[in-house]
Amino acid sequence: MIYAILNGNQGLITTLISSSLIAALLFFFLGRRLRKPGMSYALAGISLAVEMTATLYPISPNAPASATCFIERNIITGTFTTQGLLNVLLFVPLAASATWLTRRPVPAALACVALSAATEVAQALTPGMGRSCDSTDLWTNSVGTLIGTLAGTAALRWNASRRRSAATFLISERQIRRSLIGFSAGMTAIGLTAAFTVTFVMTEVAWANAASPEQQKAAKAAVSEFLGKQVHLTQVQFFPGQVKGSGSISANTDHGVLDLSWPSLEVSSGLLQPTSPLVGPDTPRLSDSDATEIASAFARDHFPWALAGHTTVSAAGPHDASRLVSWRSRKNGVLMPMRMDVLVGPDRKVISFTARHVPDPTLPSVHIDHRQAQALVEHKYPGNVVISAELLARTDDNNRWRPYWMLSFGPPGATSGSSQDGVVQDGIPAAATTAPTISVITVDAVTGAIRPASPDALDHD
Known part of the structure; x- marks a missing residue:
């Protein structure tokens, strides 16, 4: 998402720069007030401003909340795409800064993961965002958090060795236990919010x-x-x-x-x-x-x-x-x-x-008429009647154009919507019949060969 948004979005880039400058100044003076290194706090402020702006900047003010979260089946592949690497990079400085300032790697890392999860849910629930949450984003942010935490811990060790003092970061059983309790409570709250407000969709579509x-x-x-x-x-x-x-x-x-x-x-x-435009019984036709x-x-x-x-x-x-x-x-x-x-x-x-846009193809002559096609289907499927039929051009298994009868059939008395292009429809182009008892089949208009056909095959001819 970040790559697509940054691509030519001048508003986001301007906001990113201005928010980073403001955050740097605020965190610098906060560090000085706490008698801490002001530059370290300024870098932490910039890291936080970049993360918040890049993930929460509204890119579609008129769009409703998507209320959708995509669960990718293959998150590993998406990690090594441009989008995935940008998501990793986004959280490296944030986690490193949090580790350096707090000197507590475990709570710093867990807090960054929780922030990423909360951000994904916020993207799905906030109108005007023009975004939806994605499991690949959470995964790549977590990878960036791990890298940043390790980098921050290594920097603390190096600083301690340079000063010839004991390591000044804390990893203890009590600290880990308290951090996990707080993390679990936060993730539970985020999960419950998402469970009742967001639709989760499994998808094969990854950033690959x-x-x-x-x-x-x-x-x-x-x-x-x-x-x-x-x-x-x-x-x-x-x-x-x-x-x-x-x-x-x-x-x-x-x-x-x-x-x-x-x-x-x-x-x-x-x-x-x-x-869709609002429509009611009194809406003019x-x-x-x-x-x-x-x-x-x-x-x-x-x-x-x-x-x-x-x-x-x-x-x-x-x-x-x-x-x-x-x-x-x-x-x-x-x-x-x-x-x-x-x-x-x-x-x-x-x-x-x-x-x-397909030019009219050259077709072989038709030898099977409507009545013959209907008789072939009703003979093959006793007890059924043909409801609608259409003679159309489509490709065969060898990608050659041929004339085919496409017929919908079902038991006597079966009801259906109108027919378009030989497929039972409900008023607009669709790829499904309106009743489960109605089937679709094709008959080769040259040879009379019968083969089952799904209506959506029309879209691939």
Whole structure:
């Protein structure tokens, strides 16, 4: 998080410098008042100011509290990334200063770990922070604490030997016991607070997926185009694809999220509003014509290729107050792979979009019609009936484009939502059917071969 925030955030850098200067002066005079080395206290003040500013500086004043904590499955890998090393470095001077000034390594180290844990929870619960807590941050901060404590202890030993006096730091059984009791009490309070206020999410996404400088630059350019130059990037991650060198970039900001394909750099989807507009039974409905006009203007600015497709409008969102404007292309009755969907809210603003720019592929001739595909499915699954069907182009296991029938089926009387692209939907593009009794299957429109298919396979063709 620190690397992404420092990258081009002039406000944070200015605050970091000013808070460090103020803290240095205050701690210097505090040390002099206590008849202690003023410079040592000033360095401790700077270390504390840097930690507090870097972790608690509000990067998204309009964002609600995330109330989310990500538990990384692989925290070791994240330690050796740029982000991880910065987190380690952040706590080294703080722990070293605390050890040097208190001359008590154990309570100094435990206090730094507790501070890191409290900071992570505060990031998740404070509105306007634009952050969420992360187990990798706590781990790397703890590693930095250990290094700093060892460095501070070594400095105390060296100072004692230089003065030819006994070591002046204290490590005793009583001190360790009291420190552990205080640490346990503090961590319990932090844990209970998080347990009742924060949602914990297990994730495979670690800082090992941090984007390269070139990918960071591409994400920044896309964010500037879609969300404006005033929007700040908070995190950019790269997700490798099945083909070496390909994948997707996820750009998180304080006002929304964008996804880009790599290395083509085409923007494939976006969430342009961090919070959904308030909608009630009395909220005026957006007309289809107004939604089409707004969505078309958006597509004209960013995805002009989509306007050549056929336009449809459907109600979406709570109370059907929003409108989903979609563009599709057909060739010889086959739905082509291009996709464009724009969700417009009742406030006349674009909420989200998905886009896939794929030129119309050359397909083999269709030999299986609708009735034949339906008969094949109902014969293979006795007692079920086909609910909806769509003839579309998608890739086979050898990455070749072919025409396929995608059919949803279930027992007689099964209810479903509307169908879009051959998949039962609930008004907006989704990757799941609305009833658990409804299944999806594909039939090769050339050979009649049947194979199970999950709806989200459409997103990977």
